[in-house]
Amino acid sequence: MVGPVRLVGIDGDDTLWRCQDLFDEAEGAFCELVAPWASPAELGEALALRESANRPLFGYGIKGFTISAVEVAVDLSRGDVPARTVQAILDVGRALLEHPVEVLPDAETAVAALARTHKVVLVTKGDLVDQQRKLRLSGLGKHFAHVEIVSEKDPATYEELLVTLECPAEQFVMIGNSERSDVEPVLAIGAWAVHVPYHTTWRSELVGEPSLGHPRRRAVASLAEIPALLES
Ligand SMILES: [Mg+2]
Incomplete structure (x- = not known):
């Protein structure tokens, strides 16, 4: 990068x-x-x-x-x-x-590694109580410098987050499984995005044409690849 x-x-x-x-x-x-x-x-x-x-x-x-x-x-x-x-x-x-919270393979290791080298924030969308419960039961909370539970992941949401955290867009990368929520709006504000696929995608999170060739978009097969990607 x-x-x-x-x-x-x-x-x-x-x-x-x-x-x-x-x-x-x-x-x-x-x-x-x-x-x-x-x-x-x-x-x-x-x-x-x-x-x-x-x-x-x-x-x-x-x-x-x-x-x-x-x-x-x-x-x-x-x-x-x-x-x-x-x-x-x-x-x-x-x-x-x-339902019990099932942390995905490599998530704990990747987030812990990232937290040693970067300021890491959870940016998650949905019901406040449910997301707080998942975070608590995941045991991952200790790795996050900041938690942002939002009602929509659009460019304005990410811009507000970066103002709050006093970070220029070009120094921010968002990692997630959704092209619509984690990639497109982040590229739109001048930040970086890393797509990590999940085996099934909610129909509302599908986009027509992912920005596959975008210069600030990266893709990995698994979270395990992220720490090395950010070092490179
Ligand atoms: Mg997601």
Whole structure:
């Protein structure tokens, strides 16, 4: 990388700990519960639309997912969904909120190594209580100089973060699994980005054309490669 990177941002969900596959499983459970009224394809599409429409009010996260799922069940069953099914959908959401936190391979080692050479900040998006719980249970908190839990990861969010932390954009690198949240907005403000793939990506985090050839974008196969990349 050209020039010294001083500040390292790291994403949480699907970068440091498992997330999306748990949502995929929850959506599968929801589809089974509501199968008498709609196909999995119909339910998936309706749920995505409803979550998106609800996002300005609910934000990202499990609670918005759960309420949206109940609304879709009521809609697609034309009000016929029984209370016990509604309760079962709520239980699916609660199970997500209570799920053990599974730190991904190499995350602890990589974050610990980075914290020895750089100021490292967690930049994660979603429900405040849930993200705080995941951070606490991950045991990774001690490595972060700063934690930023945001409701959206857009250029303005990153610019505000860099003002707060008094870091010029060219000295900041963001590491994460999402092109839309961790790469694109960071490149847009003149900072660096490192994409670390996760085996499944939430449909809302997909972008049409990733900026693969961007001069400030790097990609690694695993977090284990990051400390050496930042040294180079
Ligand atoms: Mg992520």
